[in-house]
Amino acid sequence: MLHLLPVAALLLLPVATPQDQPLPEGHSNHGEAFNEGPRQAGSLMAGQGTVDFPVTTDSDEVQALMNQGVAQLHVFFYFEAERSFRQAATIEPENPMLYWGMAMANVNNADRARKFLAVAREKAESAELSRRETLYLDALSALYKEGDGIDDQDRRQGWLKGLETIVQEFRDDLDARAWLAMVAWQNSRQDGIGSREAVSLLIDSVLDRNPMHPGAHHYKIHLWDRQDDTQALASAALFAKASPGIAHAWHMPGHTYTNLKRYADASYQQEGSARVDHEYMIRDRVMPFMIHNYAHNNQWLAESLTKTGRLADAIAVARNLVEQPRDPKKNNARDSGSPQREGRRRWAEALIAFERWDELLEAEASGALDWSSEPAEQLRRAYAAGLAHAARGEPDALDERIAALKELLPKPEQNEEQEAPEGDSGEGPRPPRPLPGLEAALAELEGHRLVLEGDLDAAFERFGSADSMRPESLARLLLKAGRTEEAVARANEAVEKAENEVAPLAARVEILHAAGKLDEARAAYLSLREIAREADPDLPVLRRIEAILADWKARDGWQAPPQAPRSDLAARNRVDLDRVGPLCWSPFPAEPIEGIDTEGKTHRLEHYRGRNLVVLFYLGGDCAHCMEQLIAFSNNADRIRATGAEIIAISTDGLETTRALKDNGEVHFAMPLIADPDLDHFQRYRAMDDFEAMPLHGTFLIDAEGKVRYQDISWQPFLDVEFVISELSRINRLLGRDSAPVAGPRLRSHDALQRTSGRPGSRKGRPGLNLDDARVGQGR
Known part of the structure; x- marks a missing residue:
């Protein structure tokens, strides 16, 4: 037997191929395409969406798995869609439409899609398919057609025309209509879209027959994304209800609400997406890096939570991203979209927005932020810490951060032999450009340093080059300098630039009050109250506003009128997210x-x-x-x-x-x-x-x-042994942080947070913002 050969000789053996030896261990007997994708059994899952996609089969289970797979396709849950079709193929391995489904599930992998489609075509030769099934195979074959003179536009148009044929011959096929709308929207990226309204009417024709069709709601949100998002509000409110068990159905409405600057609704949707993902991951033992848009959704969730003032949850989500497992192929320090990098960015931004300077420096000093050595990350690190030192009045520490930023500036030797870009008529080498945002960050920190020295004129001149400086921060400095009207103007500018965000709205209330503009300040407070319904009441800025409210009440008895509850479509369709799944991922x-x-x-x-x-x-x-x-x-x-x-x-x-x-x-x-x-x-x-x-x-x-x-x-x-050693060391650091101190509660790994009662993310008993109540500001 082979295992009795000397081990050294064993390692020299050629890799087996189907032609000369049995397949290597672990390789699928069905071909290369089957090596990848899901290889664990599938099942009928709750909340995937309701569609009716009949195929030729004698098995009710195959039909149910087929319907489930098609519903999953419509929500871009491609990995699980492929699993549904593979599971059905264990029952009917000769059914061509199951391999058509596998090909459909590999829309982002043309090579695998073509291989699955080839299997479907081969099996179709000996199967009795309906006219409708044959048309679906033909339409998809047009999308993956190869040959001389065939380009992507030909393939896209072939796919579109194939779907049109199905719609024309089978008027009751809602899935073909939904896909036709999707393809018209997708093709618009390359070829333009003739009429967005016409495509929307096509989607409506699906919803008229099936008001909860997952694909129709999905494609309507995409169709109107950043075009006229109000047209997708009904679908945004219903998509998660149509497919409550798929995270992407929760995520997509976040696009609509974010574009409309309805951040509380956006964060609700993104939080639902995170919780559905985590429930699925715990149940099926899935790592975060295995979900293609996981980092995207959760960093966006942290950003939306910050805008609504839910700081504790924003930090919990961002920190969770920082602490999650890495993978040498799917995320690393150089990957700008990695969960860890996105988490650090959102964590620092949240602490800066709400002046949590002590917490920021604690996270920095403890290593919890875990910054990489990449220059862009070192820029963010020095900038964030520099702002904290400036706010705490620590000039020496601020100088160190300014020096760290200057170290990132291009060195003189980098000017040598720099080629001018193509089309540049100038002569000689061009100096290298600094990191994006570096000059603005340096200008802001140097401006703060001048403030500490008392040279305010020079400081505000330097702030003029700080393009990324938060306008409300500049407004507060102008107020302290006695430049009241300028401060008010900057505060209003902050609200205009960051519409419907708690931090600038709260700053405007403070500055208008300090400027003696009483009526404007009270009107600004009412605007803040509406946006900050879910904000953490112990935010420093809200505690200061609590004192302002007490002053108004003492001065002339002013109190805000009662706040009416929300009753719009989005609010009516909300559910208790604690029942959906945990806010953050934890190892199983x-x-x-x-x-x-x-x-x-x-x-x-x-x-x-x-x-x-x-x-x-x-x-x-x-x-x-x-x-x-x-x-x-x-x-x-x-x-x-x-x-x-x-x-x-x-x-x-x-x-x-x-x-x-x-x-x-x-x-x-x-x-x-x-x-x-x-x-x-x-x-x-x-x-x-x-x-x-x-x-x-x-x-x-x-x-x-x-x-x-x-x-x-x-x-x-x-x-990759080196990765394993590195990750083991990182795991040690995470486990060792359970007892590390932090301002506020404690700076612990998220495993510990999940074990505590009243953990971040629990929405039960959330008091919301009620600054008229004397209990606000007394902590949790």
Whole structure:
């Protein structure tokens, strides 16, 4: 047998191909396209949306999974849509429309889509398909047609015309109508759209027949996005109700409400999206980086929460992004859209907006913000901390941050041999441009430094170059300098630039009051109260306004009239989000481990409590790539243990075969090898292809508390040892922060926050903004 060969020779074996040897372990028997995508079993899920997409089948379960997959396609839940179709194919493997569905689910991967479509076409040759099903295959084939002279525009038009044919012949096919509207909108990116109103009427014809069709609501929001978002308000209010179990159905209305500057409604939708994602991820053991728009939604949620004054939740969401697992392929320090980078940005912005200077410096000093070494990140770091030092009146510390920004300026030697851009008529090299935002950040911090010196004229001149300076911050400085009318003008400008945001609205109330503009200040307060219904009452600026309200009441008995509850469509369709899922992601508990190694020692997961654990699932001694992985990790076992972690490997082989591998006499395996011939552990950890009943490679990082912090399940083994070592060190830092102090509550990892009662994100009992109530401002 292969596993009895010398291990060194095993590693030199060629990769198997279907022509000469059996497929390598972990590879699908159905072809390359089936290696990727979901390989764990699917099921009928709640809240996916209601559609009726009949196909030729004798199975009610296949039809139900088909309907579910189509509904998921309409909401761009492509990974789960493919799983629905794959699950149905375990029942009817010869049904062509199931492979059509798999191709539809790979709209962002043309290579895989073509391979699935080829399978569908092949199976269609011996199947009895309806005219409608044949037209769907033809339409999709036009989208992926290849050949000389065929370009993307030809493909898009072919897809559109194919859908038009279905609509013309089958007037009751609502899904074809919805997709036709989608394609008309998508094609507009390249070819323009003839009539947005005509496409909207096409969508309405679907909603007339099925008022909760998920695709129709989805495409209407996209159609009017940043064009005339008021046209999509009804769909924005109903989309999440149409598909409540899919996060994207919650997310998309956030576009509509954000564009209309209705940030409370936007944050509600984005929070719902986050909570649905987290419920799904906990249930199905999904890592955050596996969801393509996860970072986008959650950073946007943190931004929207900040605009509405829900600072505690904004920080919780942003910090959660910073602390989440990384992946060497899907996010890293250089990725501008990584969850960690976006989380740091939104966390710092939230603290700056509401003057939480002590908290900002605590997060900076403790390493919680975890800034990367990238220049853009170092710019944000120095700028944010510099603002905090300026507000606290710390000139020496502010000087250090100014110096840090100056270090990021282009050096003189970088001016040499800089080529002018194409079309530039100037002569000689051009100096390199500084980082975007660097000059503005430097101007603002230097302006603050001049304020501390008392040179106000020079300070305001320097602020003139600080394009990114918050207008309300400048307004407050102008007020302190006695330039009252300028301060009022800047405060009004702040509200105009950041319409319907709590921080500038609150600043305007303060500045108008200080300027003696009583009637204007009270009107500004009423505007603030309407926007800040959900704001945290203990924000510094709201506490100051509480004192202003007390002054008004003492002066002439003025009190704000009672505030009417909201009764618009969006408000009427709200649900209790605490019942949807948790606000933030947290690592899920590892499954039990109990196995015997080659020395006869029993290993249980609880034996490793208090230490991080690396678990490698490998596909036996026959797998050459597995041997490569075991050797790579063995060579670095001391470095792994230096982080305080242990490492074990679990094999598909029996104990005697595993013992023969361990005692091979040529290659040393530095970790215990545990036999699992019955695949009990592989099944518990979902390192299985359920569709083909075969084990898969798996790499898991389990923290000292027994929770999974990272996982990679694939047809290929995970070989990036350097990433594992780096991530183990980061896990140690996260676990060590549970007791780190912070202003406000405590600066803890989000796992600890999730375990506390009254955690951020709980909407039950939220008092909202009621500044007329004497209890406001007394803390929580």
